Amino acid sequence: MLYLPFKIALRYIRGRSGNLFSVNTRLSFAGVFSGTSLLVVVLAIFNGFQDQFKKSLFQFDPHLIIQNESGDRKIKDWKNFVNKAVDKLEDKAAVVEGMIQSPAILRRYNLIDYVFLRAQEFQTDMAGNYILPDHFPEIVNPSKLNYIANEDVCLVGKEMAILFDLRVGDKIELVVPRGQFSLKVGVPPSMRTYKIAGFFKTGYYEHDSRLVILPIERAQNLFNLSSDTVQQIVVRLNDLKDLSWSRDKLYEIFKMPYTIRTIEDEHRNFFAALKLEKTIQITIVFLFIIAAMVGIVVATYNVVRSKRKDIGILKSLGLSNGSILTIFTINGFLTGIFATIFGIMFGIFLSHNLESILLFIEDIINTIGEWYALNYKPGIGFWQKVRLIPKNVYYFDHLPIYYDIEFLRAVGFVSVLLSGIASFIPAWAASRMKPIEIIRGADS
Amino acid sequence: MSIVFEAKDIVKTYKNDELEVDVLKGINLNITKGDFVSIRGSSGVGKSTFLNILGALDKATSGTVKIDGVLLDNYYKNDSIHLYRREKIGFVFQSHYLMPDFTVLENVMMPLLILKENKKIAEEKAKEALKDVGLENRIAHFPSQISGGESQRAAAARAIVHTPPIILADEPTGNLDNKNSERFIEIFSKLQEQRNLTILVVTHDLNLADMANKKYKMDDGLLYDF
Numbered sequence A: 001m002l003y004l005p006f007k008i009a010l011r012y013i014r015g016r017s018g019n020l021f022s023v024n025t026r027l028s029f030a031g032v033f034s035g036t037s038l039l040v041v042v043l044a045i046f047n048g049f050q051d052q053f054k055k056s057l058f059q060f061d062p063h064l065i066i067q068n069e070s071g072d073r074k075i076k077d078w079k080n081f082v083n084k085a086v087d088k089l090e091d092k093a094a095v096v097e098g099m100i101q102s103p104a105i106l107r108r109y110n111l112i113d114y115v116f117l118r119a120q121e122f123q124t125d126m127a128g129n130y131i132l133p134d135h136f137p138e139i140v141n142p143s144k145l146n147y148i149a150n151e152d153v154c155l156v157g158k159e160m161a162i163l164f165d166l167r168v169g170d171k172i173e174l175v176v177p178r179g180q181f182s183l184k185v186g187v188p189p190s191m192r193t194y195k196i197a198g199f200f201k202t203g204y205y206e207h208d209s210r211l212v213i214l215p216i217e218r219a220q221n222l223f224n225l226s227s228d229t230v231q232q233i234v235v236r237l238n239d240l241k242d243l244s245w246s247r248d249k250l251y252e253i254f255k256m257p258y259t260i261r262t263i264e265d266e267h268r269n270f271f272a273a274l275k276l277e278k279t280i281q282i283t284i285v286f287l288f289i290i291a292a293m294v295g296i297v298v299a300t301y302n303v304v305r306s307k308r309k310d311i312g313i314l315k316s317l318g319l320s321n322g323s324i325l326t327i328f329t330i331n332g333f334l335t336g337i338f339a340t341i342f343g344i345m346f347g348i349f350l351s352h353n354l355e356s357i358l359l360f361i362e363d364i365i366n367t368i369g370e371w372y373a374l375n376y377k378p379g380i381g382f383w384q385k386v387r388l389i390p391k392n393v394y395y396f397d398h399l400p401i402y403y404d405i406e407f408l409r410a411v412g413f414v415s416v417l418l419s420g421i422a423s424f425i426p427a428w429a430a431s432r433m434k435p436i437e438i439i440r441g442a443d444s
Numbered sequence B: 001m002s003i004v005f006e007a008k009d010i011v012k013t014y015k016n017d018e019l020e021v022d023v024l025k026g027i028n029l030n031i032t033k034g035d036f037v038s039i040r041g042s043s044g045v046g047k048s049t050f051l052n053i054l055g056a057l058d059k060a061t062s063g064t065v066k067i068d069g070v071l072l073d074n075y076y077k078n079d080s081i082h083l084y085r086r087e088k089i090g091f092v093f094q095s096h097y098l099m100p101d102f103t104v105l106e107n108v109m110m111p112l113l114i115l116k117e118n119k120k121i122a123e124e125k126a127k128e129a130l131k132d133v134g135l136e137n138r139i140a141h142f143p144s145q146i147s148g149g150e151s152q153r154a155a156a157a158r159a160i161v162h163t164p165p166i167i168l169a170d171e172p173t174g175n176l177d178n179k180n181s182e183r184f185i186e187i188f189s190k191l192q193e194q195r196n197l198t199i200l201v202v203t204h205d206l207n208l209a210d211m212a213n214k215k216y217k218m219d220d221g222l223l224y225d226f
Ligand SMILES: Nc1ncnc2c1ncn2[C@@H]1O[C@H](COP(=O)(O)OP(=O)(O)OP(=O)(O)O)[C@@H](O)[C@H]1O
Pocket: B014, B015, B016, B021, B023, B041, B042, B043, B044, B045, B046, B047, B048, B049, B050
């Protein structure tokens, strides 16, 4: 047998038989439900952006870049420097290597555009093939690419493949400045043809559309550098926490005219944005908490108000204040629990399908727009397509979604807890009502 | 004859801002088991006030109420006034006050469930009470699906179902037309006889008042035999 207050509360949630739920239940359910699901979506996107950003930058871009700012701006005898740096950084460094980074011109038939060239160390296997390094971006084509032939090869971003209509095995010509600028001839160009071994995807649009990666020896040829010369020495750390410590250590090796830049210096705006997002995220959660609380308080007050007469009757029949308190606390609490559970579930569903939903909305807008332009704007007659996820504005080629399970659990826990607290307040007021006032009030 | 109910020197003074109104000026009333007591009086004289004090819905300014030999004040002191309400009193109000989300049967079961009665027994007792008021065919209906007269009879069934020592009825026919009033009075007095109920009814209705074996009139805050 169910405890009586519980039974009464369930009846109030259910409403009169025939209705699935009472109007009040539906309202408070809708409030908490949409609150939690929106919260889940917003946080999934926020976290998704951050996660994606970290993945595409931190796992791929060097964390520290050492450059020579004097003379020909090259670093000679770089392997020696690398060994020194490895010693200095102890176990903090994951990779220390030489690198050549330079803007370049890509030419394919009569198509010319600028790209960004990055040459890094590739180990070779027994057969002399290049092995793809750790922390290399995901290869999307060809799949299961582990090594590439030891020749003039390069790997390019998957967006670039689309931009330039490239296929695996195609040849591209890279043009870079060679030597130093002189007034007579300007900068003499150097060019070389490379075979595309595959397409990678960092998820970072700038990289995926502009970056060309090649083994360092192959770039040394192009730049006319000897094999002991690179342009930068770069460091990847195991943990970004050690960034400033590592920089200070490296300063002991690399004195003037060497400079050391960190990934934070490189992406100062992004880091600021990241911090801002965290702040916004906390603010949103905070606002949600307040809104959910107010929502449940209001909804439960509504229930209490609409059940005023019942409270009078139940009290005159001798139901205790505690039982009245229980009835209305359970009322908001149960609604809150279910709304939270379903809200989180729907939020997850929604964020998983957000991209297709946005594309669907985009489709509808564009269909209507085209129809409108065709019929009512005869002078123009065409429709500028709306893009809700413009690739070149967002840094990523898709809407990244990421859930922090711990965080979701916390959201659920807090939401349920708040439902309890928020429904307790009006329930308390209900338990304090004087039956005489209710009975007199309704009689007149 | 045992006295089940004893009201002594009940005074009720309402204070509104500066204005003090003495509504009850020292009412004494003894009720023995099986009594059917009626109180008449002009509107605003304080009949409902008196009844609400006896039913522990309102507090007297002074005076004592004793029921089954226990002082009402003791319940107030022990913070257990709800026990007094659930164990000692059956209330019938002028308008029926059934709970709209519950069926007629569930409404009538409510006092028993509040007394933590077993659900099966509660259902049996409630069905019997509903049969006694002629509503055996309406048990599954919701209050909005039955007439005013039927509602008031259901309310009477709810007041008696847990056989409290006293039943307090405030103008139970006040909202009913003649035919329904007659029907209610007929059933009510039959119940009283069958179950040997102790009833205190407050009413304008002469027919109802005349059914009582002890009749009083309230005037200027005091009770007079009538
Ligand atoms: N809360 C209150 N504050 C001040 N005066 C009140 C209050 N409640 C009742 N009264 C006054 O007490 C008097 C008695 O009221 P009560 O309701 O007991 O009359 P009644 O005899 O039941 O009248 P009726 O026959 O119309 O139901 C009335 O004059 C009323 O205005």
